Amino acid sequence: MPPLPASELTPAQEAVVEELMTVRGIAPRGPWVPLLRSPEVLTRARSMGDYLRYESVLPPRLSELVILLVAREWTQHYEWYAHRDIAIEAGLSTATVGAIAAGRYPDDLQEDEAVIYDFCIELMRTKEVSDANYARVLERFGEQGVIDAVGIVGYYTLLAMVMNTARTPLPGEAESELEPL
Numbered sequence: 001m002p003p004l005p006a007s008e009l010t011p012a013q014e015a016v017v018e019e020l021m022t023v024r025g026i027a028p029r030g031p032w033v034p035l036l037r038s039p040e041v042l043t044r045a046r047s048m049g050d051y052l053r054y055e056s057v058l059p060p061r062l063s064e065l066v067i068l069l070v071a072r073e074w075t076q077h078y079e080w081y082a083h084r085d086i087a088i089e090a091g092l093s094t095a096t097v098g099a100i101a102a103g104r105y106p107d108d109l110q111e112d113e114a115v116i117y118d119f120c121i122e123l124m125r126t127k128e129v130s131d132a133n134y135a136r137v138l139e140r141f142g143e144q145g146v147i148d149a150v151g152i153v154g155y156y157t158l159l160a161m162v163m164n165t166a167r168t169p170l171p172g173e174a175e176s177e178l179e180p181l
Contacts, residue, residue, distance in 0.1 A: 001034040001166040012039040030078050031159040034166035052155050056148040061091035062116050066152040072100050073124050074160035077176040078168045103181045
């Protein structure tokens with residue numbers, strides 16, 4: 001789904017583009033390009049993303065860890081490209097990022113990272129969470145942390161599915177770091 005020409009936008013699409021530029025300071029790119037086909041879905045997804053990305057009880061380092069795990073699980077190239085450097089700037093080690101890209105368990109996870117990693121990987125791969133992993137997240141981050149972690153997985157899974165469906169390309173000359181698992 002290529003970008004829609006500005007001259008062909010409906011009034012609802014124009015309003016959503018204006019809101020995206022006001023709230024996020026960006027023109028439609030990445031997932032926003034295909035989501036623009038459904039302005040209401042874009043608006044509601046962006047609103048959820050605003051909370052999960054910027055206001056979650058999980059610190060940015062852990063939120064970005066979850067985002068990279070989802071991008072890796074879905075082999076979502078744009079999502080990985082958009083968040084890889086953000087995750088490192090937020091405090092994830094380059095070794096952790098590299099291990100996730102390769103589909104391996106990172107050797108250098110901090111304790112809180114391991115708690116989130118185990119919880120999210122189990123949720124994505126088995127579609128449920130064991131009592132042990134649930135208890136670890138609950139103890140560390142509370143019920144809101146459990147729900148925020150699940151919310152980040154769900155939100156970025158939505159974006160990954162949208163971009164994989166739309167075959168969203170990487171920008172410019174960027175090349176993917178992800179091989180199919």
